[in-house]
Amino acid sequence: MAILRLVATVPQSVLAAPARCDYNSLMIFYQIDAGGDRNFAYLVGDEDAKRAALIDPPPNSGRYMKLVEKHDLGIDYVVVTHGHGDHTWGVSEAIERFDCKFVGHKSIAAGIDIPVGDGDTLPLGTLTMEFIYTPGHTDDAICVLCGDKLVTGDTLFVGKVGGTDLGTGARKEWDSLHKLMKLDPKVEVWPGHDFGVAPSSTIGHELESNPFLLRKTFEEFVDLKVNWLDYKRKHGIP
Numbered sequence: 697m698a699i700l701r702l703v704a705t706v707p708q709s710v711l712a713a714p715a716r717c718d719y720n721s722l723m724i725f726y727q728i729d730a731g732g733d734r735n736f737a738y739l740v741g742d743e744d745a746k747r748a749a750l751i752d753p754p755p756n757s758g759r760y761m762k763l764v765e766k767h768d769l770g771i772d773y774v775v776v777t778h779g780h781g782d783h784t785w786g787v788s789e790a791i792e793r794f795d796c797k798f799v800g801h802k803s804i805a806a807g808i809d810i811p812v813g814d815g816d817t818l819p820l821g822t823l824t825m826e827f828i829y830t831p832g833h834t835d836d837a838i839c840v841l842c843g844d845k846l847v848t849g850d851t852l853f854v855g856k857v858g859g860t861d862l863g864t865g866a867r868k869e870w871d872s873l874h875k876l877m878k879l880d881p882k883v884e885v886w887p888g889h890d891f892g893v894a895p896s897s898t899i900g901h902e903l904e905s906n907p908f909l910l911r912k913t914f915e916e917f918v919d920l921k922v923n924w925l926d927y928k929r930k931h932g933i934p
């Protein structure tokens with residue numbers, strides 16, 4: 697975890713060592729500064745098999761190419777956590793560069809090579825990516841679980857949750873978040889934006905500290921969304 701936090705907080709151009717994970721080979725996992733509104737992209741792969749995936753890649757491939765070249769990786773997939781422009785903006789460049797498959801939730805109609813739904817998996821060398829359907833912020837939102845790392849897109853941030861309307865979207869997000877909270881508390885949370893007090897967290901930490909997840913009822917959850925600016929001011933949250 698310490699190594700990954702280092703990766704998360706240094707400029708994307710700095711090449712850090714991969715972290716050992718619960719597999720027979722090294723799992724490569726990088727959080728990449730993707731520009732935009734403090735967007736994060738991710739590079740995840742199998743060091744031995746040299747197979748990897750880019751998640752929500754930025755349009756400027758210079759932000760990840762040094763890492764791909766350093767590990768001599770073949771990119772099998774470009775995955776988007778949802779269809780918003782600041783998460784799909786780098787898909788075309790990545791596909792042209794790597795001739796890889798475009799993966800997204802099956803409700804994204806345009807250009808998807810591998811449509812996925814809840815519980816679907818894809819191999820990544822000896823690793824497995826599992827997709828968890830988490831509608832709410834958008835109807836096409838997915839989270840990506842690989843080993844003990846969960847890439848949460850705009851569904852769950854560190855200490856925050858994704859923006860929704862206050863009706864159906866909020867209800868779907870409430871259900872999605874509580875689905876994620878059933879994962880092992882040690883699972884690491886890697887969000888789509890650097891909106892929180894830290895660039896990553898764990899399910900256990902979010903359960904104990906995320907004010908939206910501490911709300912006991914859906915009505916209280918929505919009430920916090922309505923009064924979020926006041927809450928932030930009162931609690932000194934940036």
Ligand SMILES: [Fe+2]
Nearest residue numbers: 778780833850
């Ligand atoms: Fe979004």
